[in-house]
Amino acid sequence: AQSVTQLGSHVSVSEGALVLLRCNYSSSVPPYLFWYVQYPNQGLQLLLKYTSAATLVKGINGFEAEFKKSETSFHLTKPSAHMSDAAEYFCAVSDPGGGNKLTFGTGTQLKVEL
Amino acid sequence: DADVTQTPRNRITKTGKRIMLECSQTKGHDRMYWYRQDPGLGLRLIYYSFDVKDINKGEISDGYSVSRQAQAKFSLSLESAIPNQTALYFCATSEADGQETQYFGPGTRLLVL
Numbered sequence: 001a002q003s004v005t006q007l008g009s010h011v012s013v014s015e016g017a018l019v020l021l022r023c024n025y026s027s028s029v030p031p032y033l034f035w036y037v038q039y040p041n042q043g044l045q046l047l048l049k050y051t052s053a054a055t056l057v058k059g060i061n062g063f064e065a066e067f068k069k070s071e072t073s074f075h076l077t078k079p080s081a082h083m084s085d086a087a088e089y090f091c092a093v094s095d096p097g098g099g100n101k102l103t104f105g106t107g108t109q110l111k112v113e114l
Numbered sequence: 115d116a117d118v119t120q121t122p123r124n125r126i127t128k129t130g131k132r133i134m135l136e137c138s139q140t141k142g143h144d145r146m147y148w149y150r151q152d153p154g155l156g157l158r159l160i161y162y163s164f165d166v167k168d169i170n171k172g173e174i175s176d177g178y179s180v181s182r183q184a185q186a187k188f189s190l191s192l193e194s195a196i197p198n199q200t201a202l203y204f205c206a207t208s209e210a211d212g213q214e215t216q217y218f219g220p221g222t223r224l225l226v227l
Contacts, residue, residue: 009154032214043118043204043218044157051214090156094214101147101172102216104156 002027002093006105014113019063019078021108023091026072033074034092034102035065044090050074061085086112117141118219120205126225127195135190135222137205143217144210146188148172148180151202151221160203163188164210195226 007022025031032051036044048059055067061084065076074091091105118139127133137146144165149157159172161180169182177199181189192199202223206216 034215036218041220043220044206045218046215049215101159101162102157102214104158106154106156 002031002095002103004091004093004103004105006089006091006108008108009106010109010111012111012113013081015083016080019076019081019085019110021076021089021091021110023065023074023076023105024072025074025091025093027093027095029095030069032094033065033067034094035059035063035074035076036090036092038088038090038107040087047076047089081110081112083112083114086110118205118207118217120203120219120222122222123220124223126227128227129196131195133192133195133224135203135205135224137188137190137219139186139205139207139217139219141207141217142185143207144185145208146182147206147208147216148178148188148190149204149206150174150199151204157204160190192226195224197226200224200226 003026005024034049035047038044048057050057050067058064063078088107088109090107092102094102121136147162148160151157158174163169163182166182179191202221204221205219208216
């Protein structure tokens with residue numbers, strides 16, 4: 001069975017500061033990994049995904065994530081936070097060939113302060 | 115126009131009532147999913163469908179049923195709603211291309227009194 005752990009249900013950063021949202025996964029096979037973002041009163045939007053190609057994945061809005069097999073991690077980063085980045089972020093894992101079923105983490109609420 | 119739509123967007127109902135949530139998509143995807151989101155729990159899979167004739171239970175299917183009326187439509191029913199089914203419900207779609215990316219609707223906020 002797969003699982004995802006997101007450390008920190010709430011993260012607060014200053015505008016312009018580095019954003020780091022942590023995600024660790026557990027999977028019996030090489031996984032596919034995803035980061036989704038949810039803005040208030042909206043559905044989930046794909047930020048980026050890792051599907052066994054390059055381990056450093058670049059996404060939309062300046063976000064990127066690095067797949068580290070040895071650490072079973074897929075942390076999300078952005079060099080400089082913007083007020084518009086305030087949202088909830090979800091890490092998810094799927095089992096390639098497992099029918100597109102995603103297992104989500106519990107989410108991290110990002111707050112960006114002036 | 116949105117690729118994945120959900121109706122209604124908000125619904126208040128009473129315990130014991132039957133309620134249906136509807137999802138439609140114009141993406142042409144074969145695979146569709148229903149999730150519920152609860153604060154602090156993330157999203158959990160209720161049911162999923164790989165095509166019109168292939169419907170499967172997810173992690174938390176008890177108390178729910180689904181109907182795949184067409185490739186583009188996937189409905190979720192609560193036969194007898196109970197308060198702990200109060201949640202935000204999302205429909206999602208994906209292609210059967212091995213890339214696993216799912217595309218989400220805007221959600222239905224359900225309150226069961």
